[in-house]
Amino acid sequence: MDKLVIDGGVPLKGTVPVSGAKNAALPLLMATIVAPGEHRIANLPELADVESMLSLLGRIGCPSLMGPIVRIDTSRVAWCEAPYDLVRKMRASVLALGPLLARCGEAHVSLPGGCAIGVRPIDQHLRGLEALGCEFQMDNGYVHGKVKALKGAHMRLDMPTVTGTENILMAAVLAHGDTTIENAAAEPEVEELGAFLNSLGAKVEGAGTATIHVQGVTSLVPATRPWHILPDRIEAGTYLVAAAITGGDIRCENARADHLAPVLDVLRAAGCGVETGDDFVRVWRNGPVTPVDITTAPHPGFPTDMQAQLMALLSLANGSSQIRETIFENRFMHVAELLRLGARIDINGNLATVHGVPELSGATVMATDLRASASLVLAGLAARGRTEILRIYHLDRGYEHLAEKLRGVGANVQRGQEGRPVTHIVSA
Numbered sequence: 001m002d003k004l005v006i007d008g009g010v011p012l013k014g015t016v017p018v019s020g021a022k023n024a025a026l027p028l029l030m031a032t033i034v035a036p037g038e039h040r041i042a043n044l045p046e047l048a049d050v051e052s053m054l055s056l057l058g059r060i061g062c063p064s065l066m067g068p069i070v071r072i073d074t075s076r077v078a079w080c081e082a083p084y085d086l087v088r089k090m091r092a093s094v095l096a097l098g099p100l101l102a103r104c105g106e107a108h109v110s111l112p113g114g115c116a117i118g119v120r121p122i123d124q125h126l127r128g129l130e131a132l133g134c135e136f137q138m139d140n141g142y143v144h145g146k147v148k149a150l151k152g153a154h155m156r157l158d159m160p161t162v163t164g165t166e167n168i169l170m171a172a173v174l175a176h177g178d179t180t181i182e183n184a185a186a187e188p189e190v191e192e193l194g195a196f197l198n199s200l201g202a203k204v205e206g207a208g209t210a211t212i213h214v215q216g217v218t219s220l221v222p223a224t225r226p227w228h229i230l231p232d233r234i235e236a237g238t239y240l241v242a243a244a245i246t247g248g249d250i251r252c253e254n255a256r257a258d259h260l261a262p263v264l265d266v267l268r269a270a271g272c273g274v275e276t277g278d279d280f281v282r283v284w285r286n287g288p289v290t291p292v293d294i295t296t297a298p299h300p301g302f303p304t305d306m307q308a309q310l311m312a313l314l315s316l317a318n319g320s321s322q323i324r325e326t327i328f329e330n331r332f333m334h335v336a337e338l339l340r341l342g343a344r345i346d347i348n349g350n351l352a353t354v355h356g357v358p359e360l361s362g363a364t365v366m367a368t369d370l371r372a373s374a375s376l377v378l379a380g381l382a383a384r385g386r387t388e389i390l391r392i393y394h395l396d397r398g399y400e401h402l403a404e405k406l407r408g409v410g411a412n413v414q415r416g417q418e419g420r421p422v423t424h425i426v427s428a
């Protein structure tokens, strides 16, 4: 297994190009199922999760051709199944449910189960699809769905689930009649999916707000022009925190400042300089890190996917910060590892109190999930001495060319193999 070796303490300076958004790419790839034919997608990030989604499409009978513009042929759907070996690797495979039901009238999707960050049930996905006329049965760890004819419905979700909203939306576009989803997730990735579906001929309004209206259509066709995936706000946010935590200055190119607003507010409050333009965001820090209290919330609140990274930064503040996690019940897995790097953090239920320390010191730590891993990388970049991060396959799921991009802004970071020493680190 690969590890990441970081010699920390260097202020990172320069420009980082932001990749296409993982959490926009995954539903969008599944959405190609609802419009038979050849789709062309640009700015698809090279990530393990994207590869898994393309494998799932391949299993269903929809081959893809890689390149700067990825081609996916959904002319034929041979199987309506998302098997356990793929869902186990990536929970987002559950996004096959809505599109397969819409396209084939049936779907067999392995139940995703829990994961490192929590139980993560899919009851809202199923309830929403049931409102559209689908019927479900659980059997042998699978959810088996079928529907004769999808019909529009008015529904209110118990919580604004992101992939739940996306699953329901991908089915509703081909339902007979109108659908309204209230308390829908308003994340930019949901807005992107709505816009993509509209490019196929769907009639979706309000995606990216709490109320989505869909006028069902009878068929959809691939767009004539390639779809360009929006920039990854969480990847951009992570590099901006890298500038903040190392006392550096990073400009993220292709970043959307509007999508990063709650993160930029926290960085300003923590003592960072922030500059934004049409397609870039720049963050720098010269003075001390000041403590900030954070509560995660659905968009447009502070994203849970940035909580671990900000905790790494606030572990170096000149005072105590409180971080409350309200989205997932088990998203403090990074805390025990941050403690090994010298941070002082107490946890009480979903509340972490981060007592700032003057410095962190390098150690060997273990990555547990994607964003927890990112926070360890950030802490390692700021820490005195060498940090080795094990199990970095989590990072490969969501950060394209991470080591290269970090070296591009001056970090001393290298990939190596667990159990083997890395003696020489070359920065770019």
Ligand code: EPU
Residues within 6 Å of the ligand: 023, 026, 092, 118, 119, 120, 121, 122, 123, 124, 125, 126, 159, 160, 161, 162, 163, 164, 185, 189, 304, 305, 327, 328, 329, 370, 371, 398
């Ligand atoms: N929930 C239910 N029932 C449901 C659906 C969700 O109880 O039917 C609960 C979840 O257990 C959780 C909360 O609702 O406590 C919110 O979960 P949500 O469904 O919104 O999360 P998700 O759709 O599974 C997506 C992202 C996550 C991101 C969350 C929250 C994708 C592929 N994944 O997950 O991204 O953290 O929204 O914004 O879009 C990541 O990229 O590292 C990541 C975990």
